[in-house]
Amino acid sequence: LSTLALILGDQLDRQSPIFEGFDPKRDVVWMAEVAGESTHVWSHKVRTVFFLTAMRHFRDELKAEGIRVDYRELPVKSEGRTRVGGEETLAAALRDAIDRLKPLRLVVVHPGEWRVREELRLIADEAGLELVELDDTHFYTTPDDFARHANGRKQLRLEFFYRELRKRLDILMEDGAPVGGEWNYDKENRGAFGKKGPGKVPAARRFKPDTTTQAVIDLVNERFAEHPGTLDDFDWPVSVADARLALKDFIRHRLPSFGEYQDAMWTAEPWLYHSRLSAAMNVKLLDPREVVDAAVAAYESGAAPLEAVEGFVRQILGWREYVRGIYWTQMPKYLERNALRANEPLPNFYWTGETDYACLRDAIGQTLQYGYAHHIQRLMVTGLFAMMLGVDPQQVHEWYLAVYIDAVEWVELPNTLGMSQHADGGLMASKPYCATGKYLQRMSNYCAGCRYDPAKATGDDACPFTTLYWDFLARHRDRLAGNNRMAMQLKNLERKPADELSAIRQQAAKLREQLAAANDQ
Template identity: 50%
Template sequence: MKAIRTLSLILGDQLNRDSAIFDDFDPNQDALWMAEVLEESTHVASHPQRSVLFLSAMRHFADQLQGEDFPLFYNALSTDASANFASFQTALSHFLTQHSVQNIQVVLPGDYRVLQQLKTTCQSAGLKLKVLPDRHFISLPGEFSAWMAKRKSPIMEYWVRHLRQRTGILMADGKPIGGAWNFDAKNRGNFGKKGPGLVISGPVFAPNDLTKSVMELVKTLFPQHAGNLSHFNWPVTAEQAQLALDDFIEHRLPSFGLYQDAMWFDQPFLYHSLISSSLNLKLISPLRVIQAAEQAYHQGRAPIEAVEGFIRQVLGWREYVRCLYWHAMPQWQDWNHFGATNPMPDFYWTGKTNMVCLQQSIGQVLKHGYGHHIQRLMVTGLFALLWETDPKAIHEWYLAMYVDAVEWVELPNVLGMSQYADGGLMASKPYLASGNYIQKMSPYCTKCRYNPAESTSDKACPFTTLYWAFLVKHEDLLRQNHRMALPLKHLQNWDEPKRQALAKRVAQIRVELKSI
């Protein structure tokens, strides 16, 4: 058996041909290894569209590599469950017993759990795993740590300014283009009573035979997983990802800034780009995405507030959460600032609830595996926070149910920003709100049985009731945050009868919502 000088592992979210894994690759001595394993769809019960997206994209990338004559060992899942490997650990261990490997390397995974598995496996085989930097990202290795060393807390706004200054993105003569670092004041619009009007939808990516075969495989292996495959329409190749980006830049970027937070009935996508899954699988590079948006501004095809708002999500937030993830893992996954212990409400897997905002937001997740950032943060995430859901439980739901979920991006957004389980490492205050916020940013309340302006009556919106109950329960803890001073001041005006009425309504809601 010919020895493999270097075995290079390619994971399912590392599908970029310009990866460091290909540097100095010698097809006469080296080999590539990819594996589909059950655990990546079962350690959380992955939405069928999420599983199909990963597996189809992996197989398309493998076809590309084989077309370039790369020596590739590819382990594919089978409909015969007994023939499948449970994890990367078991798949790689088996491979290493069958082949002589001198060196082994991988680009830094997007999941701490996977990195530990690979290290343990290599150690057992007497090999040291070489972890290569992931140059898909704009942040340089060690850059965030050096930046953090000069600060008391990691505030995203200053991190994105740092990256813009270093890279020159949206900068001219050392100053931010447009005269300001951000344009949030112009980016909080809603659609009013008339709604969004005609929004040009993105391209259709009809499943080819390869993707169809993966769909049948997922249906067979994971029949009980929540979500459906009927509306699968995600890019699975670099070419499709580029088409999705081009379409967004042309048709929806100009209005993205103004309406990025807005919601509407049965409109899951609106002005959003739908390229987060492509970015997270590395089918397209963030720098290419940013340059396309910048070019649209310079050519007069999109206003600065839209372009800056979009670029901040890619250059700022995306880079920020990845750096924070590796800075704070593995401790982050166990933090629980508010001591929340309640299980997830069942309707998160069915969408069956009388709250129209959650019907809409969860229903589209089941249908498409997608929701934009405000639906995640201020509807599904906010309710989980107010319900005092165990942070690990809601984290696992997000990781399972969204097609773009990779742990490095999902865990900080959920445990940090959404649930404030880290006590403020990531966000300067908990994202708490009553039903009034949802009423402002969507029409959902107009068709709902609940009233967001009420907190104690039988018609009181659960968001509003639970919001005030949360403030009552955690008043001492919240008082330590100066940004919570205003709502806590309002709470001081509540007399004892009103507090008792609130507690009674909370008890009613917990019974109501569990009985649907």
């Protein structure tokens, strides 16, 4: 054996540079399902099934092409040594493969998680083997591109990076200027459904589990029975062919309204006009270029308006590349950031959905059911509540990494720690996303079905978001004072009569006590 080509669970990319120069006669692909990747942090059953079944589909496609794959299937029982090595961690499974296969060198594409990259380097070192690390060509940019962009800048902002990429890659550009004259149609992308509601939203295409997926569902139900979530509704695309069908379905039926309703929420409507493509992209079943090109083509053919297409392109070409750049230029210290010194425990109801706060119940409930919530639910419901309550960002990070089907650390961590918790002190987003319950009342129908009143900050029916909002501003007043973008909110805080603010802060303290006490029960 010459080369052992390591393919990790989020690297299911047939166009990967790992196949350049791959010689099926001498080289072997190595893939392993290991329990450690589902248990080092807790993992939703949907997330585990998605990764494992997508890996098995990819393995089968490679084998059908005549590529030899040394593949370790996760045994149903968890005892130490079972069939095919039976080790429980990625490191142990790889050591076992090196012993058996005796490769001359290892090759891997840049992993999506710092911890995994460090582990692989260590194992190669121990085994005295060369480890070749290839750039991940799935992305438009490399971490070095981002480092160059960031070099010498006082502030990192998505907008600058995004414009640079639009120009360089000539996406939605005309004669050197942005198509339509504006770089950004954010203002038109903040619609709510109002009282009339969303009406009939075109249903997303579903993918019934095939026999491979069903076997994995059975395995996960047996082996990870205690893990959060249910598999009753598993309908995700798990192969390249199905991911392409899901893309087509989104472009045709939901992209045209994606922009306008990007930030809107509605009870028991988990998908609305969102694409549901993050998981397929994150394990590399779909190339982001294919997704962006399909959206741009819909604009060019008149099938979707510019504000929807630009809004969608910005998420992928902009945010997705940007957060990856932040991750790789800031790790490993980023993981420990806690700029707001938050140290409350994560309320237990994040794991059960059992709360009478209607917005949190809906967002967490659908998360447990499907392994999915859209961006504004993640940012302005679960994220906002945790930040304003003052939850330890590590616990928030572990929750987000566990419960979403698309969770991979390079994208989850900057979104959680930076964008939603402001734990990086403003590196990722220029101000903390903080708001009262009135924001949620405007953007959803949650408050109409809730026993709390978003307008109230004190009293039995006070909305916890509204109480915590004022308390958050008061607690961090000094820190936020220098931030121009917070000036208006701080001015309103100054206008609050002292006795009113004091009552709000007492109510916030009581709320923290109650939630912490509920955690101890």
